[in-house]
Amino acid sequence: MAIYDVIVVGAGIEGSSTAYQLAKQGKRTLLLEQFPLPHSRGSSHGQTRITRKAYGELEYYTVMMKEAFPLWETLERESGRKIFRKTGMLAVGSGDAFTRGTVPCLHRHGIPHRVLDYHQIKQLYPMIEYPRDYTFVLDDSAGILMADKALLSYQETFRRFGGELRDGEKVLDIIPGDTVGVRTSSHHYRTHSVVLTVGAWATKLLPKLQLTLPLKVLRISVLYWREKVAGRYGADKFPTFYEMKAVDNYAVFGSPSEEYPGLVKICLHWGPEVDPDSRDKADDSWVIDKMKRYIARHFPELEAEPAIAETCMYTMSPDTDFILDRHPSWRNIIIGAGFSGHGFKIAPVVGKLLTELALNKSPSYDMTKFRIQRFQHNAKL
Known part of the structure; x- marks a missing residue:
């Protein structure tokens, strides 16, 4: 053999x-x-993933991402496929570790970014609504990977x-x-x-x-929300975004309308714990209920019911x-x-x-x- x-x-x-x-x-x-x-x-699986260099206080990932970007470019050349699309990523939050740590980390590594206030954000992205005391950090190098x-x-x-x-x-x-x-x-x-x-x-x-490692498997609901006005959240107009403590201290992330025409992907970074061989038995109705309230509050120009719900799994370590x-x-x-x-x-x-x-x-x-x-x-x- x-x-x-x-x-x-x-x-x-x-x-x-x-x-x-x-x-x-x-x-x-x-x-x-x-x-x-x-x-x-x-x-x-799936069509897109967010990619970014902004990693809050977890600076070792920012360092790794500085190498990951050119390695993705190498794969693009070798495969002849376009894999990365630059959109920028908006970090949204109020006093959490992610937004607090993102600015000094990006600054230390010379990564292009902007710190914006509520009025500047409303000028750039009038289709979103967040509290006036939030911090908004735009990582200009970020975007989406065609997964x-x-x-x-x-x-x-x-x-x-x-x-x-x-x-x-x-x-x-x-x-x-x-x-x-x-x-x-x-x-x-x-x-x-x-x-x-x-x-x-x-x-x-x-x-x-x-x-036996302390790992847990979560079923993630990948939710797509329909634009009320077609093209409003296209990748040429809207960035990816991340809010660390968005819903019950869990993160929410999203990306522009790219995978399905007129649909924006916005998801909770958490879900029910599952067995990977029977993940579809899990009840994720509570995730969808929480996300419907989040969309109604922060994305008034999206329909408040998800148009498509798909499934992914996270394998979570404790840290x-x-x-x-x-x-x-x-x-x-x-x-x-x-x-x-x-x-x-x-x-x-x-x-x-x-x-x-x-x-x-x-x-x-x-x-x-x-x-x-x-x-x-x-x-x-």
Whole structure:
């Protein structure tokens, strides 16, 4: 049996980015996905994601995003697809950590931005309504990623670099050792290293490796709201936006009318906890009720009933930081998990870091924030 250099399990954006980086470096790489591609059962589907350099007090993500932007541009060139559209991002809030930390962070890193008051915001974006005492920070470098095109571009370019992608093949067991066994629903493989980027299924696969992390899976309602006046919220007129403590201390984010004509995506950054294999049984009516009130209050030029409701899953870590680390007992089992609803935009850098770990290289960034060890008190190792 031939032995792969690395097998990557999970072909969402993080796994696809990792596999692409490995194949680009000439490594014999297999990328496995449990569902037939493309699919909408995980966390990486859909047409758009917000991307930004504004990260409040979490400055280490701003630093990573400074590298992510040019890496997305590289993928655009290699794939021949337009992936990024610049719209700017408006951070909205009153005294919260995100808006309080965003301005000095952007200033320190020389990132173009504007701090605006209520009257300036009403001149720029008269279609929104927020309290007069709010802070408004416009990250001019931000915009939207064409998520489905980004995912496809990574997978296609991975194959072009010699990678092997097999979908509709669920991983049943990981057998640790000097070489790692990977048993799927139809094959048994061997590899020098394995990278597990299995999204919500980390809660099911990792315990088989004697590793239970404090992760919870949330079902997110992806809501689209119809414009009362066509074109009012188009990407040429309206930015992406983020309010950290918008509804019961949970964040709300949104992006302009881009995916569906005349529909604006605005969502709550939270939802009911679910089992990833039965996510559609969850009751999310409370999310929609809260968002209807939010839209009526702050977006008077949108219809107050969602026109479309789709579903995504977040795999949340307690501190919302990622998990990028080696298994505590087996150095050739690498884990990327807990992306907490904000990992897509940083996927090029995540893929680079997981590749470095899989190839036993020193990581390019300080990994302290991403280590499993930080959960030592409430993780079963």
